Amino acid sequence: MNEIAVEAKGLKKTYEKVDAVKGVSFAIPKGELFGLIGPDGAGKTSIFRILTTLILPTEGKAEIFGNDVVKDYKKIRNNIGYMPQRFSLYQDLSVEENLNFFARVFGTSVQENYDLIKDIYIQIEPFKNRLAGKLSGGMKQKLALSCALIHSPDILILDEPTTGVDAVSRKEFWEMLIRLKQKGITIVVSTPYMDEANLCDRVALIQDGRIMKIDKPQNITNEFGRKLWAIKSENIYKLIQDLRQFEFIDTVYPFGEFIHITSKDNSMDINSLILLLKNNNHSKIEMLEVQPNIEDCFMELMNN
Amino acid sequence: MRKILYILQKEFIQIFRDKTMLPMIFGVPIIQLVVLVHAATLEMKSIDMFVVDKDLSSLSAKLVNKFEGSPFYTISGRSFSITDANKEIENNKADVILHIPHGFERNLLREKSSEIQLQIDGINGTAASLINAYSTSVISDFNKNIIVELTQMPQLAEMEPIEIQTSYWYNPELNYKTYMLPGILVILVSIISLFMTAMNIVREKEMGTIEQINVTPIRKHEFIIGKLVPFMIIALFELALGLTIGKLFFHIPVVGSVGLLFGFVLVYLLVVLSIGLLISTLASTQQQVMFISFFFMLVFILMSGIFTPTESMPMWAQKVNIINPFYYFMRVIRMILLKGSRFWDISYEFFSLLIYGSFMLGLAVWRYRKVA
Numbered sequence: 204m205n206e207i208a209v210e211a212k213g214l215k216k217t218y219e220k221v222d223a224v225k226g227v228s229f230a231i232p233k234g235e236l237f238g239l240i241g242p243d244g245a246g247k248t249s250i251f252r253i254l255t256t257l258i259l260p261t262e263g264k265a266e267i268f269g270n271d272v273v274k275d276y277k278k279i280r281n282n283i284g285y286m287p288q289r290f291s292l293y294q295d296l297s298v299e300e301n302l303n304f305f306a307r308v309f310g311t312s313v314q315e316n317y318d319l320i321k322d323i324y325i326q327i328e329p330f331k332n333r334l335a336g337k338l339s340g341g342m343k344q345k346l347a348l349s350c351a352l353i354h355s356p357d358i359l360i361l362d363e364p365t366t367g368v369d370a371v372s373r374k375e376f377w378e379m380l381i382r383l384k385q386k387g388i389t390i391v392v393s394t395p396y397m398d399e400a401n402l403c404d405r406v407a408l409i410q411d412g413r414i415m416k417i418d419k420p421q422n423i424t425n426e427f428g429r430k431l432w433a434i435k436s437e438n439i440y441k442l443i444q445d446l447r448q449f450e451f452i453d454t455v456y457p458f459g460e461f462i463h464i465t466s467k468d469n470s471m472d473i474n475s476l477i478l479l480l481k482n483n484n485h486s487k488i489e490m491l492e493v494q495p496n497i498e499d500c501f502m503e504l505m506n507n
Numbered sequence: 508m509r510k511i512l513y514i515l516q517k518e519f520i521q522i523f524r525d526k527t528m529l530p531m532i533f534g535v536p537i538i539q540l541v542v543l544v545h546a547a548t549l550e551m552k553s554i555d556m557f558v559v560d561k562d563l564s565s566l567s568a569k570l571v572n573k574f575e576g577s578p579f580y581t582i583s584g585r586s587f588s589i590t591d592a593n594k595e596i597e598n599n600k601a602d603v604i605l606h607i608p609h610g611f612e613r614n615l616l617r618e619k620s621s622e623i624q625l626q627i628d629g630i631n632g633t634a635a636s637l638i639n640a641y642s643t644s645v646i647s648d649f650n651k652n653i654i655v656e657l658t659q660m661p662q663l664a665e666m667e668p669i670e671i672q673t674s675y676w677y678n679p680e681l682n683y684k685t686y687m688l689p690g691i692l693v694i695l696v697s698i699i700s701l702f703m704t705a706m707n708i709v710r711e712k713e714m715g716t717i718e719q720i721n722v723t724p725i726r727k728h729e730f731i732i733g734k735l736v737p738f739m740i741i742a743l744f745e746l747a748l749g750l751t752i753g754k755l756f757f758h759i760p761v762v763g764s765v766g767l768l769f770g771f772v773l774v775y776l777l778v779v780l781s782i783g784l785l786i787s788t789l790a791s792t793q794q795q796v797m798f799i800s801f802f803f804m805l806v807f808i809l810m811s812g813i814f815t816p817t818e819s820m821p822m823w824a825q826k827v828n829i830i831n832p833f834y835y836f837m838r839v840i841r842m843i844l845l846k847g848s849r850f851w852d853i854s855y856e857f858f859s860l861l862i863y864g865s866f867m868l869g870l871a872v873w874r875y876r877k878v879a
Contacts, residue, residue, distance in 0.1 A: 255722050280724050291719040295521050307513040308723045350719075 206233040206268075208358055208389040209254065213263035216249045223249040225412035226263065231391060231405075233357075236384045238403030239393040240497065246412040247393040248288060251362045254391070255285045267358060281309070284351035288362040290343050294336025298327055298346055301335050302353060309354030319386070320349045323379055341372035348379065358389040365394060377402050397498035408501050415504040420497055427495035427503065429469050433461035434476075436485040445483050449476075456502055463499055510725055514733030518707075522737060531703075532741060536695050536749050543691050544684050544757060554638055555583040557592045557601035564612035566653070570623070573649050574605065579641055596628050603627045603638050615653070677762075677845045684757045689840040690813035692749040696772065697779050697833055698804065700742040704783030705796045708734050713792055727876055735780045742776055743769065762847030771839055771857055777864030778832040785871040807833040835860050 209231040216224040224246040252258045256276035365373040407417040595601040606624035614621040629635040711717040753759040811833035828834040835856040842848035
């Protein structure tokens with residue numbers, strides 16, 4: 204795992220007056236499943252479009268397997284599989300026609316690389332004569348992945364592949380990615396879903412055009428360094444309001460049915476807090492200490 | 508090279524799968540040619556004439572009969588009141604009033620001269636001048652006969668010192684269809700190539716498919732060729748279909764070489780397809796393409812000389828026409844089909860378009876590279 208698949212140094216991208224990417228550097232070793240995690244508008248797509256040679260960086264440079272994204276774009280295009288955020292195959296071509304077309308323009312054939320896509324394609328093969336535009340969301344995504352893989356690229360770049368896809372298809376999709384990784388393909392994937400971060404080897408947390416942290420998901424959560432509590436009561440809304448009033452409480456974020464809180468001196472007494480809340484007319488209070496996850500870390504980093 | 512073939516294959520699958528494309532390719536030319544050639548005619552076939560005959564003499568009846576007997580006139584009504592007649596014109600029921608005053612016959616017999624009045628609806632200037640010309644010729648014909656009858660000097664009719672014999676070259680019967688059909692073919696071929704090309708390329712942008720294409724090793728020129736060639740083929744097919752329809756159903760003359768015409772059209776398509784490509788680089792949605800190309804097409808068509816001779820346009824308009832590709836094609840198709848012009852006769856248009864086309868293609872490709 205010494206060989207570097209992707210290397211970005213001080214990438215910047217400015218659109219008119221908006222700075223979408225404000226100096227981003229990272230390196231991804233070959234064979235890694237790398238996640239770019241961040242909310243909408245953080246600059247993920249811009250970074251991907253630079254890496255896939257679709258746009259030029261305003262500043263900085265990036266290399267894919269040693270090929271510069273500006274100078275050697277032709278070499279890169281032969282060796283990269285890209286799945287844009289939006290479904291970008293021909294909706295008026297059938298599943299099979301799309302696959303054949305993309306295989307041929309890469310100078311290969313579906314038969315030649317069938318092994319690679321077999322697991323994925325087999326699921327949509329019964330619909331091979333159906334127009335791509337008439338497929339369901341999950342199937343479209345499988346077709347898009349098949350088309351991105353058909354020329355057997357060394358690296359896959361997937362821009363929010365699971366956005367707008369149901370939970371089952373999302374899980375299946377990540378299983379497919381992990382299988383592809385085992386075949387030695389470097390995968391760079393972006394997602395706004397923090398829960399998917401744990402499935403990556405390493406993640407970059409990105410916010411407002413800057414990378415806040417790059418590390419293994421485990422390391423990131425370990426570095427949280429403070430106690431984190433989950434709390435809930437009957438009236439969640441009022442609970443948030445009240446917690447934010449307390450001087451000794453630092454952060455308050457709703458998280459599913461619970462609220463995640465941290466305290467300022469990290470030595471908060473659970474019982475005294477519960478008592479305090481009871482005095483504020485809260486009932487059915489539940490409170491427990493939890494392990495921080497990526498989202499907690501993300502929020503934490505955003506505040507610093 | 509192989510890649511271009513795959514792109515072409517993909518394009519044709521998409522074009523023929525599109526439910527609106529086949530009717531567009533086959534239906535539109537047939538309908539346009541059949542309907543427009545008949546409809547867009549300047550010949551007046553039914554002039555509604557309102558008669559105010561205050562004389563009610565045998566001569567006035569003869570004059571009215573002469574109009575009635577002409578295939579171009581229908582007598583829409585008669586009255587003794589000129590006010591009634593004016594109302595008919597106001598209500599669009601009549602195109603022209605023939606007003607024969609009291610004493611028409613008497614004056615003609617006694618004084619060898621008499622007056623009648625024609626009042627023509629002038630809303631449409633072209634139609635009004637045609638009605639005037641037709642009516643004047645009917646009356647002068649009547650005049651000639653009347654002189655013969657009244658003076659009993661049959662030889663007088665042959666005493667015209669100068670006899671004018673008109674013969675119209677290249678379209679001896681002044682058949683309007685012969686003139687219009689090539690013009691409509693020009694529009695047809697141009698719309699297909701300009702509009703469809705721009706729409707097709709922008710659709711790739713709109714659907715996002717261009718993103719996927721751009722990360723493949725497909726080169727920009729390969730993509731452009733793959734986009735332009737199908738519409739070039741379709742446009743040539745349209746021309747062939749239109750010419751066949753014209754020959755079979757309208758019997759338009761094809762005096763010149765069809766090969767030369769197609770050769771010229773290839774150069775012409777270079778210009779029009781490039782304009783289509785250029786529009787596609789300026790627009791990001793199909794709706795924008797519609798607006799931009801409609802603007803250009805309307806100006807190009809109206810200034811092309813399809814209805815009105817370009818020579819009668821003001822000088823500045825004739826200068827502007829240098830950049831109007833439709834103008835060149837409009838001239839050349841009529842020259843080749845009706846006149847039988849040879850390459851040397853159309854060489855000015857040919858080379859102008861060749862230079863123009865190379866320039867436009869260069870410009871469009873440069874823009875395309877820059878924005879895509």
